[in-house]
Amino acid sequence: MQSDRKIIHDIQQINSIGIVITDQEHNIQFVNKKAEQYCTEKDRNDLLHVSKQGARHFCVLHLKCEIEVITILDAFLFFIQSTNVQHFWNGDLSHIFLFKDEIKQILDSSFDGVTICDDNGVFLFQNQADQEILEKNCIGKNVRDLVNEGVFNKSATLHVLETGESVSIIQKYENGKKVLVSATPIRDKEGTIRLVLNNTRDLNKLNRLEREIAELEEQNKKIKKELQELKVKTGTQNSIQAHDPKMLQVVERALRVAKVDSLVLIQGESGVGKEGIANLIHQHSNRKDQRLIVINCGAIPEKLLESELFGYEPGAFTGANPKGKAGLFEIASDGTIFLDEIAEMPLLLQAKLLRVLQEYQVTRIGGNKPIKVNVRVIAATNRDLFEMVNEGKFREDLYYRLHIIPIFIPPLRERKADIIPLVYFFLKEIQERYGISRTFSQEVLETFLQYDWPGNVRELKNKVERISLMINKNEILITDIENEMDEGGTGTGNGKTNFDTGAWQREKVSDTKDKDKDHVFQPLKEQIEEFERNIIMETLDQFSSIRKAAIALSIDQSALVRKMQKHQIKREIVYKKNNSPKSK
Numbered sequence: 001m002q003s004d005r006k007i008i009h010d011i012q013q014i015n016s017i018g019i020v021i022t023d024q025e026h027n028i029q030f031v032n033k034k035a036e037q038y039c040t041e042k043d044r045n046d047l048l049h050v051s052k053q054g055a056r057h058f059c060v061l062h063l064k065c066e067i068e069v070i071t072i073l074d075a076f077l078f079f080i081q082s083t084n085v086q087h088f089w090n091g092d093l094s095h096i097f098l099f100k101d102e103i104k105q106i107l108d109s110s111f112d113g114v115t116i117c118d119d120n121g122v123f124l125f126q127n128q129a130d131q132e133i134l135e136k137n138c139i140g141k142n143v144r145d146l147v148n149e150g151v152f153n154k155s156a157t158l159h160v161l162e163t164g165e166s167v168s169i170i171q172k173y174e175n176g177k178k179v180l181v182s183a184t185p186i187r188d189k190e191g192t193i194r195l196v197l198n199n200t201r202d203l204n205k206l207n208r209l210e211r212e213i214a215e216l217e218e219q220n221k222k223i224k225k226e227l228q229e230l231k232v233k234t235g236t237q238n239s240i241q242a243h244d245p246k247m248l249q250v251v252e253r254a255l256r257v258a259k260v261d262s263l264v265l266i267q268g269e270s271g272v273g274k275e276g277i278a279n280l281i282h283q284h285s286n287r288k289d290q291r292l293i294v295i296n297c298g299a300i301p302e303k304l305l306e307s308e309l310f311g312y313e314p315g316a317f318t319g320a321n322p323k324g325k326a327g328l329f330e331i332a333s334d335g336t337i338f339l340d341e342i343a344e345m346p347l348l349l350q351a352k353l354l355r356v357l358q359e360y361q362v363t364r365i366g367g368n369k370p371i372k373v374n375v376r377v378i379a380a381t382n383r384d385l386f387e388m389v390n391e392g393k394f395r396e397d398l399y400y401r402l403h404i405i406p407i408f409i410p411p412l413r414e415r416k417a418d419i420i421p422l423v424y425f426f427l428k429e430i431q432e433r434y435g436i437s438r439t440f441s442q443e444v445l446e447t448f449l450q451y452d453w454p455g456n457v458r459e460l461k462n463k464v465e466r467i468s469l470m471i472n473k474n475e476i477l478i479t480d481i482e483n484e485m486d487e488g489g490t491g492t493g494n495g496k497t498n499f500d501t502g503a504w505q506r507e508k509v510s511d512t513k514d515k516d517k518d519h520v521f522q523p524l525k526e527q528i529e530e531f532e533r534n535i536i537m538e539t540l541d542q543f544s545s546i547r548k549a550a551i552a553l554s555i556d557q558s559a560l561v562r563k564m565q566k567h568q569i570k571r572e573i574v575y576k577k578n579n580s581p582k583s584k
Contacts, residue, residue, distance in 0.1 A: 011077060018080030020044060026052060026076065038080050047078060049140035053122045113179070113200030117143060117157045119193055133202050135175050150174050156183035157196045164193060170203070178203045240276045241422045244415035250277065250407060257405050258284035263357065265342075265402045266380040268409030271458030274380040277409060278338045287376060290335030293328050298344030306349055307365055310356075316366025329362045333373045342379040342402070343388060350395045357401050412453040412460065419448055422457060426464040434528070438468040443478040469531055472538065533567040536560070540569070 011019055018035030022028050026048045039047070051069050070077045107114050113130025117123055121143040131137055136151065143155040153172045160167060160183045168182040179200050186195040242251045257264055258281045266274045275294065282292040300308060311327030312320055328337060339345070345353065356362055357377060361370040379402050388394035412419065423440065431437050440448075453459055471480045536553075543549040550560040564570075 008075065008077075018078075020047070020078035020080065022048065022076045022078070024074050024076070029075065035078075035080050046140060047080075050122060050124075051076065051078070053140065053142050054120055113198075113202075115198040115200070117196045117198070119161065119195070121155070121157055121161060121196075124195075130200055133177060133179060133200060134173055156181040156198060159183065160185045160196045161193060180206075240273060240280060241418055241425050243421050244417035246410045246415045247418050250409055251280065253407055254281050255284055257281065257407075259286065261285075261287075261376050263376075263402055263404045264378045265385075265404075265406045266378065266409065267385075267406060268380075268382060269411045269456055270382045271456035272409040272411055273457050274382075274409060275338065275340060277407060278336075278340075278378045278380060281378060282336045282338075282376075285336065285376065287335050291332055292336045292338065293332040294338045294340060295328060296340045298341035302346045302349065305345070306352070309349070310352065310362050310364055312365035313367040316364070320366075324364065327362060327364065329356060329373045329375055330371060332375045334375070336376045336378060339377065339379045341381060343381040343383040343385060343394060347393075347395065350398050354395065354398045354401060357398075412456045416449055419453075419460065420445055422460055423448060423464055426461050427468065430465055430468045434469065436468065437474060438471075439475050441475055441477045444476060444481055447478060447481070469527065472531070472535055529567070532563070533569070536563060536567065536569060540564075 008021065012021070012030055012032065018038045019030070019032045020028060020035050021030040028044065028048075031044070035044070047067055050067075068079045070079070107125070108128040110127060110129055113133045114125075114127040115123060115130050115138070116125040123138040123141055123143070126138050134151070138146065138151075143157045146152060147155050147158070151174050154169065156167050156169050156171070159165075159169065164185060166182070166184045168180060171179050171181050173179065179202055181201075182199045184197045184199075185193045186197060188194050240247075240251065242248050254264075254277050264278075264281060266277055268274055278294075279292065282288060295305075295308065297305060307316075307320075307325070307327070309327050309329060311325050311330055314320070314322050314324040316324070339353075356373070359370075360374065361372050363370050385394050385399050385402075389396045389399050423445065427438055427440075448460075455462070467476060467481060473480060536549075539549045539552055540546070543552060546560060546564075547557050550557040553560065
């Protein structure tokens with residue numbers, strides 16, 4: 001006994017490892033500084049709790065320590081040794097190394113509950129998820145006691161310890177939850193079970209997730225269906241971008257009428273996309289494999305329009321083809337003819353057109369033999385035909401003949417939701433056509449939304465293309481827009497434009513006809529070449545050699561030299577720019 005007390009005294013002098021000494025009732029009698037460093041008072045109480053269950057060699061995973069308990073005389077000696085060694089179990093459980101904090105964090109982040117019990121059924125580890133499912137901290141407790149206390153009705157861990165086999169069972173917790181527990185034995189190299197790993201899943205939560213997944217899948221199917229319908233609506237050979245509810249109704253109406261051969265009258269302001277809707281109707285009609293012929297009734301003189309539409313016989317008039325000529329109604333037979341700006345058709349031709357629409361036959365100029373035609377007619381106008389009828393400028397009978405299925409396309413200012421998608425659509429077209437990539441800042445896009453766009457989609461397309469070509473920046477800002485519009489002749493002369501306030505001035509044809517005659521417009525090809533020359537000059541100005549400039553432009557040096565020769569850019573210019581006082 002005296003020797004045992006001396007052993008205790010000697011042990012108390014050890015400072016290399018943590019030492020905790022208790023009496024037989026597990027009341028702490030001594031704690032050295034190393035033990036205080038390794039674990040807090042709460043941690044020490046947890047160690048005592050585990051020891052009370054009979055464990056003599058264990059670790060608590062949130063501590064970087066392994067603990068060995070020795071009984072001596074009327075006391076328990078706890079040897080607490082820190083380890084920073086990161087080991088997983090390798091079959092040798094003579095020493096159980098601690099998991100590092102990172103491993104504990106991984107287990108705590110698991111959606112499933114994870115617990116580890118020793119070969120006596122004592123909880124050594126319980127992750128955060130398992131504590132939330134069970135609503136109880138079980139570290140240091142024995143599963144047998146928990147079953148007896150009714151915390152859960154049965155234990156997968158006990159089944160593994162009794163049978164030595166893995167098992168999956170459904171347990172009921174005292175909090176009313178039902179869980180699926182899968183328990184797996186972990187053996188040492190002799191095959192003895194030393195640990196049991198449990199994986200717990202909350203069946204109530206799984207059932208709820210399954211319902212949510214089913215609902216999401218149903219929503220996904222609905223969205224896919226809507227996207228497919230939208231793809232069908234907007235995937236034709238035109239630039240229709242239907243996102244606004246008003247425009248979606250137009251597209252839906254056009255698709256409904258596409259399957260029948262009824263006459264369609266498309267109405268709307270200039271530039272709203274009437275030809276696009278006509279194209280949409282044709283592409284989804286039974287005539288989609290035949291021709292769609294487009295003719296602008298306001299762009300062709302009256303006499304020429306008549307011969308173009310109805311054709312003529314040989315010798316019908318001076319200068320006519322000796323063999324005669326088939327009109328567009330004949331050529332479009334079995335297909336579709338689109339009569340744009342129908343309001344501009346002369347009254348005489350309106351009478352002849354009415355006969356075609358009523359009898360589906362044409363008579364060539366200079367002929368007297370009717371020719372049967374099988375053609376679908378789609379007409380369009382930006383004018384009020386009913387008002388023109390009242391003014392005697394349009395035939396009433398033709399008006400009612402055309403007005404069987406009217407489709408009205410709202411102006412762009414009334415379908416704001418289409419503006420941004422159209423901008424991106426045009427930017428993509430510009431990138432494909434010219435090989436340049438442009439984006440607009442949020443402020444520019446918001447300004448586009450505020451503007452009324454009197455020229456509708458056509459104006460938006462022209463402005464986007466013009467700005468993209470004339471401003472040499474990847475991201476175009478609102479200040480770039482203002483400067484470009486001011487240079488383009490629509491500014492106020494003080495560096496700002498009406499566009500800045502969302503009200504570009506409408507350029508009426510009646511106000512600009514004479515002015516446009518005196519104004520010389522530079523052809524698009526020349527503007528593009530000038531744009532390319534400016535890019536090359538600016539790039540050469542920033543680099544000390546042609547080779548580096550070519551690399552920056554992502555082209556071969558030889559290609560850059562050819563372009564320099566084409567635009568008459570001299571090496572001397574580059575030298576002077578790079579050696580100017582500014583560059584120095």
